[in-house]
Amino acid sequence: MGSFLADYSRKMPYSVPDSFFAGLADNLQETIKELSEPEIVPAWGKKMPYAVPGGYFEALVGDIVSSVTSVDLSATFPKGSPLGVPVGYFESLPEKMLLAAKAGDTRVKKIPKIIPLGRQTVRNPIRWAAAAVMLMCIGLGSYETFYNRQLPKHEKMLASVSNNDIQDYLQHTYRLDVGRIVGNNEINDLQVDPKDIVQYLNETGWDQVE
Amino acid sequence: MPDPPDQLDDHILVASFKNEQSKEAAFTKLVRKYQERLYWHIRRMVVEHEDTNDILQNVFIKVWKNLGEFREESNLYTWLYRIGTNEALTWIEQQKRRTSVSINENEDLYAERLTAQKDFDPGMIEWKLQQAIHTLPEKQKLVFNLRYYDEMPYEDMAGVLGTSVGALKASYHHAVKKVEAFLKGI
Numbered sequence: 001m002g003s004f005l006a007d008y009s010r011k012m013p014y015s016v017p018d019s020f021f022a023g024l025a026d027n028l029q030e031t032i033k034e035l036s037e038p039e040i041v042p043a044w045g046k047k048m049p050y051a052v053p054g055g056y057f058e059a060l061v062g063d064i065v066s067s068v069t070s071v072d073l074s075a076t077f078p079k080g081s082p083l084g085v086p087v088g089y090f091e092s093l094p095e096k097m098l099l100a101a102k103a104g105d106t107r108v109k110k111i112p113k114i115i116p117l118g119r120q121t122v123r124n125p126i127r128w129a130a131a132a133v134m135l136m137c138i139g140l141g142s143y144e145t146f147y148n149r150q151l152p153k154h155e156k157m158l159a160s161v162s163n164n165d166i167q168d169y170l171q172h173t174y175r176l177d178v179g180r181i182v183g184n185n186e187i188n189d190l191q192v193d194p195k196d197i198v199q200y201l202n203e204t205g206w207d208q209v210e
Numbered sequence: 211m212p213d214p215p216d217q218l219d220d221h222i223l224v225a226s227f228k229n230e231q232s233k234e235a236a237f238t239k240l241v242r243k244y245q246e247r248l249y250w251h252i253r254r255m256v257v258e259h260e261d262t263n264d265i266l267q268n269v270f271i272k273v274w275k276n277l278g279e280f281r282e283e284s285n286l287y288t289w290l291y292r293i294g295t296n297e298a299l300t301w302i303e304q305q306k307r308r309t310s311v312s313i314n315e316n317e318d319l320y321a322e323r324l325t326a327q328k329d330f331d332p333g334m335i336e337w338k339l340q341q342a343i344h345t346l347p348e349k350q351k352l353v354f355n356l357r358y359y360d361e362m363p364y365e366d367m368a369g370v371l372g373t374s375v376g377a378l379k380a381s382y383h384h385a386v387k388k389v390e391a392f393l394k395g396i
Contacts, residue, residue, distance in 0.1 A: 034383060061238055
């Protein structure tokens with residue numbers, strides 16, 4: 001044989017019970033003899049022990065008949081799709097797909113949707129009104145925060161005090177060279193609590209700046 | 211085997227079914243006549259009532275669809291049993307594939323199904339016999355059930371199972387021996 005099977009073993013891989021073949025002939029003879037004799041009907045009884053739900057067989061006929069005779073409602077459903085397809089879509093699709101595939105861009109470019117101006121209609125006026133109110137609140141809050149800032153009480157009071165009084169205070173209390181500080185523009189580096197200045201002026205007297 | 215009057219009745223049923231005017235009435239009569247026999251034939255195979263009901267419904271739906279083409283080469287009763295047997299065996303195969311059950315596990319599965327049955331009592335001979343039968347291979351189980359419970363002639367059984375009369379006799383003989391051994395072993 002020239003086939004590739006020629007080199008394969010023909011041994012069966014299945015296992016066989018011990019002495020199977022040795023006893024086979026005798027077993028067969030016995031079976032044939034028994035089969036030739038009248039069949040013995042065992043006396044084990046024929047009652048089925050399984051329970052059946054009450055009324056099952058009475059209802060079964062009706063269930064089966066109604067299931068086989070019921071109208072297949074889906075057969076009355078329309079087969080056509082109501083969805084429209086642009087004219088020439090399928091004709092041009094293979095070419096488009098081929099171009100896209102060649103270009104390595106597997107995404108089919110969408111035709112941009114044109115939204116006409118001047119035809120905007122407010123679909124939900126309540127939503128627009130709510131948005132306007134929100135914007136007003138944010139605007140007012142920002143104004144209050146950044147442009148109409150309430151000065152602390154002490155700074156308000158200090159606004160009416162002359163610079164000479166403040167410089168006297170600084171020189172006296174902190175032994176600062178006010179002239180040098182002002183000249184070097186280091187005034188903002190001073191860590192002076194306005195409350196201290198106010199207390200000093202309460203003790204020494206206020207001169208209102210006009 | 212159905213009596214000659216019964217066979218005549220079946221012939222009339224088939225003829226009535228093929229007439230559109232009397233189709234539904236004939237089918238209803240057919241279901242009433244065979245429902246219990248087919249039910250028990252299937253239940254002896256699958257044990258559970260719910261599974262039996264599903265299979266039985268499928269059987270009668272197939273009968274409805276195909277009885278119009280039935281050529282009465284075999285008798286109606288044999289034809290119905292053949293459909294019922296095939297549906298039951300198909301269902302059993304599907305369950306085995308679904309659960310990847312081996313041959314040994316299959317016996318345990320039936321044992322579990324039996325013990326889970328309402329009013330199961332291992333002391334009763336009827337339950338013991340069911341346990342014994344479910345140790346048999348599926349085909350041999352069928353042979354035993356059809357011969358022992360339905361007292362079906364071997365010639366009709368050959369039409370149901372597609373096996374020769376001689377092979378069926380031998381199969382039944384061995385099934386009885388196995389059942390007897392099981393019952394004596396308990």
